[in-house]
Every structure is written in structure tokens, then in C-alpha cells.
Amino acid sequence: MAAASSPTRAATAAPAGGVAATAVDDAALYADFYCNSPPAVAAAPCHLRGGSPEAAAAGNGSSTTLGSPIRSSDGRQSSGASSSSGNGIAAEAAATAANSSNSSNGGGDGVGVRGDARVNAAKVAAAFEPTGGTASRDAGFSFTAPDLPAPPPLSPGLPPVAPAIDCRYLAIANGLRITAHAQTAAMAELLGLRKAPSGAAAARQRARCGSLLDQVAASLDAYGYAVLDNYISEDAIRAARKELGVMQEHYSPGLIWVGKEAEAGAQISVSSVRGDVVLWLDDQALGATAFVKDGVRRPCGFLQLQQLLADVDELVFEGLRPRLAYLAGLHRRSDAMMAIYPGKGARFAKHIDNTTMDGRRLTVLTYLNPGWKEEQGGALRLFPVREGAAPQVDVLPVAGRVAVFLSAEVAHEVMPTHGAAQRHAVTLWYFDAGEHAAALAAARVMPGATSKPSAQAAATALLRDLLAEEAASGIPETKEGCAALGTRVAGLEAGAQQLLAAVLGLPSATALVESFRGMTPSALRQQREELRNMGLNQQHHAPDTSSHMTHGR
Ligand SMILES: O=C(O)CCC(=O)C(=O)O
Numbered sequence: 001m002a003a004a005s006s007p008t009r010a011a012t013a014a015p016a017g018g019v020a021a022t023a024v025d026d027a028a029l030y031a032d033f034y035c036n037s038p039p040a041v042a043a044a045p046c047h048l049r050g051g052s053p054e055a056a057a058a059g060n061g062s063s064t065t066l067g068s069p070i071r072s073s074d075g076r077q078s079s080g081a082s083s084s085s086g087n088g089i090a091a092e093a094a095a096t097a098a099n100s101s102n103s104s105n106g107g108g109d110g111v112g113v114r115g116d117a118r119v120n121a122a123k124v125a126a127a128f129e130p131t132g133g134t135a136s137r138d139a140g141f142s143f144t145a146p147d148l149p150a151p152p153p154l155s156p157g158l159p160p161v162a163p164a165i166d167c168r169y170l171a172i173a174n175g176l177r178i179t180a181h182a183q184t185a186a187m188a189e190l191l192g193l194r195k196a197p198s199g200a201a202a203a204r205q206r207a208r209c210g211s212l213l214d215q216v217a218a219s220l221d222a223y224g225y226a227v228l229d230n231y232i233s234e235d236a237i238r239a240a241r242k243e244l245g246v247m248q249e250h251y252s253p254g255l256i257w258v259g260k261e262a263e264a265g266a267q268i269s270v271s272s273v274r275g276d277v278v279l280w281l282d283d284q285a286l287g288a289t290a291f292v293k294d295g296v297r298r299p300c301g302f303l304q305l306q307q308l309l310a311d312v313d314e315l316v317f318e319g320l321r322p323r324l325a326y327l328a329g330l331h332r333r334s335d336a337m338m339a340i341y342p343g344k345g346a347r348f349a350k351h352i353d354n355t356t357m358d359g360r361r362l363t364v365l366t367y368l369n370p371g372w373k374e375e376q377g378g379a380l381r382l383f384p385v386r387e388g389a390a391p392q393v394d395v396l397p398v399a400g401r402v403a404v405f406l407s408a409e410v411a412h413e414v415m416p417t418h419g420a421a422q423r424h425a426v427t428l429w430y431f432d433a434g435e436h437a438a439a440l441a442a443a444r445v446m447p448g449a450t451s452k453p454s455a456q457a458a459a460t461a462l463l464r465d466l467l468a469e470e471a472a473s474g475i476p477e478t479k480e481g482c483a484a485l486g487t488r489v490a491g492l493e494a495g496a497q498q499l500l501a502a503v504l505g506l507p508s509a510t511a512l513v514e515s516f517r518g519m520t521p522s523a524l525r526q527q528r529e530e531l532r533n534m535g536l537n538q539q540h541h542a543p544d545t546s547s548h549m550t551h552g553r
């Protein structure tokens, strides 16, 4: 199995990322982008602080925190874009373009209006084939994998932490490319809002976007992860959060997968391991205009979210796939998993997303938390394995930040979230075509899926009790507790026993009953431990709630 070098001590979080305000304000970036003006300052890598690998290895608990590069020293977001009146990219683009006097004619993309996201998302979908809609549920996730080849050592001369890369320029470019379809572009031209860039300016735009994407790809290649800041604008994040607001009650506890043989297991929610609630949004749900609850039809709509997903798809399929050989086979992604960590200590214990060659190659997280402060916790803690890289890095879930890492290599956890604030994220997994096809072909019907619901429920209840902390489980690690457990297992219906035997890697129901009848307190403790580790090694996906959605009008 893919294993990470794993410092066992939790690091002390570094103080809030109070770094100097950005050297390049958004107006300059927009002007540069739209107005054929001389290049502004190149987007600089973010300021980083934190421990050296030596310090962390020495066990002094230091870690590295990726602060927000656009935080002012008082910790507030201070980008020009977010201080604008909220009309977003189009208005700023228009204003900047209208103010410009030195534009010239030429080819290339013009300024569009951030328009019909659904049409544009569909265009991107057609171009990049991003999602099959059911990928996350059909993937199987059920294969024993050989160890991955050891990652190459970090190139000499690189710092131990991958710097976050400020991607506002890419965000602008995305907004353009995706939304500048013929009609809106023509209309913008008619209104005098659109200035087509000169050939030289268009070339410069492409070059600058290319160099940012090169940086992202280089980070992923060297460290196994990359952090992009401001890839999604704060306006867009706020709008997406608004869209999700109506869905709050439809989230359900995130599940973990428990099973010794990958073909057999169960999905269980154990909040001490995984404390988030999730909502799967497939293509159909994303297109829904209403959902029905208690017989009442309520309006909903996810245009901003669609645009956000299209932007991330663009990053992966157009930006990263052509740049890295081992991403060349990326062909589709999972449905979007919306996750909320509801504060009060909610966390996700350390795990690797893909330990079974289930096809997932890249994990991409987009954070939706305007104004997130370090005191609120909730950092994504990464455990890079590349030789020379810092052994752990904390990434705060600030709005517009996108974290990308190799699903089968980088162990990670979500640190406890404090206070009452919710931590929102969108998780996407991108599949490698070959590995995914092999996984699908090898998928077997899980015994749990075919057994009677009552058997499944009984087996699941027992597993949940075994996974819970002893105090909360009703199964004390005492002689009496073991005896009661043995009786309980012996009394289960046959289907439940078979399922449990498969989950625990025992040959038969009889073997299961025997093994539980002879259980000692220490064996019970060990069994518990083993189950918890399974749950962490093989994260499984929850069913989505799209059946609650009505599509179209
Ligand atoms: O939300 C995050 O930062 C990471 C979540 C995660 O690891 C997962 O859902 O697998």
C-alpha cells in the first residue's frame, strides 16, 4: 500500500498568515490582461512560513502553514477584486477595458461577459469530457494494489515546501475563455466594452497563463501537491455558497469504508474519524431548478457552482493533463462532493484517498470559506513523501484556494475545526482512464449489496459499535463485554454473519462465530484498532441525494 512518512506528532499551528499585502493589485492584473498595457508585475509565489524538514523530523512539532498571500497584516482578505462592488469579473473587465486607450485590433479572445454559466459549463464539458455523472459511485474502490513506485527525490535547490501560487491571472483568463462565447462577445463589442487584444497581447496572455500552469505542474511534480490561491474569485465563492445554502438540510454524514477484502465491506459513519457532512452533486442535480422536501417544491440552482466546476475541470484537463506524463490518462472525474465540517471539533483523520488502485489519480479541493481564520482550525494537513520535502504542510481552507494532490500518494487529514463556523469545500477526484477501466472491470458485486437489507443493517450496526470508542460503543473491553459480544454475533441472522465474515476476512460465518466466541479483551482491542485502520485506508463514497432533485421545469 502507498505509505507516507508520517510524523506522528500533530504540529502546532503557526500563527495566522499575516503577510504583506499583495504586490500586484487586481486592477493592474486586469489592465494587463485586457488592455494591451505593458506587463504588470508577474504574479508572485505566496509567502510561506514554517518548519524545515530537519526541524519537523527532530520532533519539535513545527509544521508549515500556507497563509493567504492576499491577507493584509490584520488577516482580512484584501484583494482589489473583493473590495469591488460585487459585480464580479465582467464589470471590472468592462471598466478596465473602457478606461483603456491603447488597445488595438487583432486576433485572440476578447472580453466576454460572465454569462450563461450552464451553456458554458456544457461547452467545457463537451470539450473536456469531464464527468460521467456516476463515476464516484461505480468506481468499485475494491482492489488490492501493488505499491506505487517510489516517488522521485525532490530536485536539489527547491525549498522544502511548495509555495502557493497566486492564480488570479488564470482566474481572469478562465472567466474570459469560458464565457466569451460569440454572442456575449459581440454584444460587448457593440457596447464598446470589448477591446480585442492585439496579437502580441494575446500571445502575452497565453504565455503568462502558461507560465502559471507550468508552476502548478512543477509543484505537483516535485512535491506531489500544489496550492493555487485565488483561482476562484471571492465573488464567485460567495455566490456558490449562496446556492448551496438551500441544500443545507440535504447533507448527510460522510462515510468511511470498512472491509478487509476490498470486495467486501460496509460504509459506515463514524464521526470521530470523519466528522463532515456531505452532499454529492451529479450532473443532473447541478442542472436542477427545484428540489422537493416534505412534498414542498423549493427552488434551487447551481449556475455558479457549475462555473466553478468548469474552472477546475479546465485547470486539470487543459492546464495540468498536457503538462505531466502521469496525468495524460485523466479522462473524467467523480461527481462533486460538497463537504461541510460543522465546527465543534469536526475533523477527518489521516488517510490516503486511493490505496486500492481505484482509478483516482488527482484529488482537487476548492475551499469556499471567505474570511477563514487560522484560529478556526480546519487546515488541510498534507504529508508529502518526496524526499527532501517538509514532512507536513498545513493549508488553510481560505476562499478561492484550490489544493491539488496525488490521490494515491499524499496522506492528509483535516484538522479539527473550532467554533461554530462551518468549513465548506468541494472535492473532486480525477480518474486515470486505464486504472479506472481496470478497476471497473474487476469490480465484483459486494456481498453487502446483495444481502437482505436486514442483514446489512445488523452487520453495519455491529461494525459501528466496534468502530466507536469503547466508552460509546456498548461493547466494553472486559470478559463480560466479550462474552456478550460473542452471544450477539452468534445470534445474528446468517446473511449478517456472512457479510461480517467477508468484511473481517474470515472464510465463513462459522469461523466468524467461533472467532467472536473466543474473543479476549485484548483481542477485542486489537480487532477494534484494525477496523479503524481499515476505515482510514479505504475511504468510500456516500450515495448522492440527486433523487431529491427535480430536473428542469
Ligand atoms: O476537505 C479537505 O480539505 C480534505 C477532505 C478529504 O480528505 C476527503 O474528503 O477525502
Ligand SMILES: [Fe+2]
Pocket: 351, 352, 353, 412
Ligand atoms: Fe481525503
